[in-house]
Amino acid sequence: MSTATPSKPAPPRRTRTVSKWGDWIFLLLTIVATALIVALMVALLVVLVYGSRSTIQALGLSFLYTKVWNPEGNVYGIVPFAVGTLLTSAIALLIAVPLGIGAAIFLTQQAPGWLRGPVGQLIELLAAIPSIIYGFWGLIVLVPIMRYDIDPVLLRYLGWTGWFSGPDYGLSVLTASLVLSVMAIPTITAISRDSIAAVPRSQKEAALSIGATDWEVTRKAVLPYARSGIIAGIVLGLGRALGETMAVTLTIGNKNAIPTSLFSAGQTIPSLIANDFFEAATPQEIPALLEAALILLIITLSINIGARLALARFQAGRGVGAE
Amino acid sequence: MKFDRPARRKLFSNSMTVLTGLAIVVIMIPLFAVIYETLSLGGSVLNASLFTQGIPYPCSPRAGVTCQQGGLVVAIQGTFELIALAALISVPIGIGAAIFSVEYGREHAAARIVGLVSDVLSGVPSIVAGVFVYTLVLLYEPTIVFSTLSGSFALAVLMVPIVARTCEEALRTVPNSVREAALALGISKWKTTLRIVLVSALPGIVTGVLLAVARAAGEAAPLLIALGNGCAHPLQGVNQEGCALPLWIYIGATSPYANWIALAWGAALILLVIILALSVISRLTLDRMARRMRGG
Numbered sequence: 001m002s003t004a005t006p007s008k009p010a011p012p013r014r015t016r017t018v019s020k021w022g023d024w025i026f027l028l029l030t031i032v033a034t035a036l037i038v039a040l041m042v043a044l045l046v047v048l049v050y051g052s053r054s055t056i057q058a059l060g061l062s063f064l065y066t067k068v069w070n071p072e073g074n075v076y077g078i079v080p081f082a083v084g085t086l087l088t089s090a091i092a093l094l095i096a097v098p099l100g101i102g103a104a105i106f107l108t109q110q111a112p113g114w115l116r117g118p119v120g121q122l123i124e125l126l127a128a129i130p131s132i133i134y135g136f137w138g139l140i141v142l143v144p145i146m147r148y149d150i151d152p153v154l155l156r157y158l159g160w161t162g163w164f165s166g167p168d169y170g171l172s173v174l175t176a177s178l179v180l181s182v183m184a185i186p187t188i189t190a191i192s193r194d195s196i197a198a199v200p201r202s203q204k205e206a207a208l209s210i211g212a213t214d215w216e217v218t219r220k221a222v223l224p225y226a227r228s229g230i231i232a233g234i235v236l237g238l239g240r241a242l243g244e245t246m247a248v249t250l251t252i253g254n255k256n257a258i259p260t261s262l263f264s265a266g267q268t269i270p271s272l273i274a275n276d277f278f279e280a281a282t283p284q285e286i287p288a289l290l291e292a293a294l295i296l297l298i299i300t301l302s303i304n305i306g307a308r309l310a311l312a313r314f315q316a317g318r319g320v321g322a323e
Numbered sequence: 324m325k326f327d328r329p330a331r332r333k334l335f336s337n338s339m340t341v342l343t344g345l346a347i348v349v350i351m352i353p354l355f356a357v358i359y360e361t362l363s364l365g366g367s368v369l370n371a372s373l374f375t376q377g378i379p380y381p382c383s384p385r386a387g388v389t390c391q392q393g394g395l396v397v398a399i400q401g402t403f404e405l406i407a408l409a410a411l412i413s414v415p416i417g418i419g420a421a422i423f424s425v426e427y428g429r430e431h432a433a434a435r436i437v438g439l440v441s442d443v444l445s446g447v448p449s450i451v452a453g454v455f456v457y458t459l460v461l462l463y464e465p466t467i468v469f470s471t472l473s474g475s476f477a478l479a480v481l482m483v484p485i486v487a488r489t490c491e492e493a494l495r496t497v498p499n500s501v502r503e504a505a506l507a508l509g510i511s512k513w514k515t516t517l518r519i520v521l522v523s524a525l526p527g528i529v530t531g532v533l534l535a536v537a538r539a540a541g542e543a544a545p546l547l548i549a550l551g552n553g554c555a556h557p558l559q560g561v562n563q564e565g566c567a568l569p570l571w572i573y574i575g576a577t578s579p580y581a582n583w584i585a586l587a588w589g590a591a592l593i594l595l596v597i598i599l600a601l602s603v604i605s606r607l608t609l610d611r612m613a614r615r616m617r618g619g
Contacts, residue, residue, distance in 0.1 A: 020511070022511055022513045022514070023511055023512045023513050025513075026512070026513030026516070026517075027423075027427060027513075029419055030419045030420065030422045030423035030426075030427065031423060032419070033415065033416045033417075033418075033419025033420040033422075033423065034419070034420040034423045034424070034433075034434070034436070034437055036416050036420075037416065037417075037420050037437065037440050037441065037444070037483060037484075037487060038436060038440055040444065040480065040483065041440050041443060041444055043455075043459070044447065044451070044455050047455055047458050047459050047462075048451075048454070048455060048458065050458070051458035098346070099346045099349055099350055100346075100350075102342060102343040102345075102346030102347075103343065103346045103347045103350055105343045106340070106343035106344050106346060106347055107347070109343075110340050110343065110344065111344075111347075119347060122351065122354060123350065124602075125354065125599075125602070126350070126353075126354045128537060128598055128599075128602050129354075129357060129358075129541075129595065129598070130540075130541025130542070130543070130569060130594060130598065131541070131543070131544075132541065132543040132569045132572045132573060132591075133357060133361065133541070133572070133591050133594065133595065134353075134357065135576070136572055136576045136587065136588075136591055137356070137357045137360055137361070139576055140360075140364075140576070140584075141356065141360055182353045185350055189350070213332050213333055213335070213336035214336045214337075214339075214340060215335060215336035215339040215340070216332070216336065218339075236446075239446050242448070243446075243447075243448025243449070243450070243451070244448075245448065245449065245450040245543075245544035246543045246544055246569075246573065249573075250573075250576060250577070270448060270450045270544070273450050273454060273548075274450055274544055274547050274548075277453075277454070277457075277547065277548050278547045278548070289454070290454060290458060293450070293451050293454040293455075296448060296450075296451060297447065297448070297451045300446055300447070300448055300451075301443060301446060301447070303446075304442070304443060304445075304446030305443060305446075308442050308443075
């Protein structure tokens with residue numbers, strides 16, 4: 001150390017005491033901020049349970065298996081909306097998973113370097129567009145296309161399966177699922193891309209050296225290595241689809257009944273809450289809507305935590321595997 | 324036609340390359356369709372009155388009837404009020420928690436909870452945030468259940484985990500030598516954190532805040548629950564029913580009136596531009612940070 005020794009005397013004692021106080025106050029403030037975040041998480045659950053207590057007491061478990069939602073008769077059951085939520089999310093994943101993983105493979109393995117950056121940014125843009133705009137576009141543009149162009153073709157060739165039949169106004173489970181898939185794709189693509197990009201070069205080179213083709217390298221050397229990361233991406237995409245409100249509300253037709261085919265209108269848990277809260281919920285219906293929100297929260301949180309754990313294990317495993 | 328094995332494998336490999344490339348093309352279709360539709364339909368109402376007038380009387384053109392286009396002043400103002408209030412609540416909390424996690428993490432094991440909780444909170448569906456705030460506000464102050472204030476609480480719930488998470492990452496990029504140098508000079512820890520660490524991490528923090536703002540600006544679901552509908556008149560105050568661009572898109576889209584639907588496209592266009600601008604700015608800030616770190 002070549003710096004000169006300080007020529008000034010040590011700072012007076014008072015300054016030190018004051019800054020000590022400053023440190024304490026500062027630490028306290030940051031602890032308060034942390035406590036607020038933790039309290040927020042706890043409060044989410046507590047407040048929803050508290051708000052829905054009258055429904056929980058009156059209906060008990062029957063809320064979970066009743067197939068009717070009838071505010072006039074004070075009968076509430078979540079089944080139609082649970083079915084709608086799971087069905088739309090499942091179809092959305094069926095479309096989004098192959099496209100998302102395919103795009104991630106192309107971006108990391110085959111695409112020329114100059115293409116990777118811009119396309120990656122476009123996919124981020126896809127994630128940044130608000131869901132209400134997707135919903136609006138779905139309602140005005142996609143719904144007529146589905147009704148007059150796509151659904152008749154599906155009815156003609158796949159009508160025999162029973163999934164594509166019945167009255168069709170374009171506002172349907174199928175249309176909502178399509179819009180949802182658009183919203184799940186960026187999540188799946190981005191996380192799969194990062195997991196695939198993290199596969200060590202040696203893994204690929206080993207496969208190439210024994211004469212594997214590009215696809216064989218991807219299929220047998222790269223994808224198994226990135227598997228848990230890709231699964232985490234899919235599950236996070238599922239979490240996004242399950243909780244999505246606006247895009248579904250505008251395209252699913254909002255009918256409080258179990259959908260009978262993919263062409264029929266339906267309702268998901270989020271779209272039920274959005275519709276009935278905004279329109280005219282009777283005071284008796286609100287606790288039931290809060291219980292629906294509570295169930296949605298529990299489902300999405302468990303899925304999210306599961307995916308994060310898988311992702312953490314993937315990252316930890318990568319550290320071991322890289323040696 | 325008959326292939327020998329290597330040729331068949333090669334063909335299969337090449338067709339998979341084409342298929343994965345096609346996946347990219349298919350993904351881009353909705354992106355460009357949505358942007359095109361928003362630009363062309365939103366562009367048709369893009370004129371001065373869009374930014375100077377209020378919501379018009381609902382109207383669809385018939386013989387002998389001309390409809391007013393109206394404008395989105397109320398919705399634009401409402402969105403800015405909501406975002407400003409939500410940022411005012413969520414940014415200090417998010418930054419405070421991130422500081423506790425990174426700067427005090429070694430002394431307090433409890434600090435690790437910040438990352439965990441923000442991960443979990445970022446998975447909360449936005450509609451649930453709205454319902455939560457509705458219930459909570461109803462308990463303590465029923466007069467503002469449907470208000471700009473309530474709406475901003477709901478948006479803040481969605482912003483806090485994003486701000487906390489990105490701030491944590493930004494603070495972690497500040498090298499420890501910087502902290503040690505400051506502390507060795509006898510500067511107290513809180514001054515070191517505020518004046519040196521936080522300033523070094525500022526571009527990352529700004530990026531995080533902008534990301535959170537972009538997310539909140541586009542949220543409609545919590546506003547359906549907690550904002551009420553004050554679009555018809557000039558905004559009265561933050562404790563009264565409010566209006567916002569995404570809320571207006573929903574109201575216009577579900578209405579049968581031609582001029583309201585056209586205005587909803589105008590709102591979609593303005594929202595899209597705001598969000599694109601935010602993401603470009605945040606990207607530029609990140610690039611500047613990356614350059615500076617390379618330079619340093």
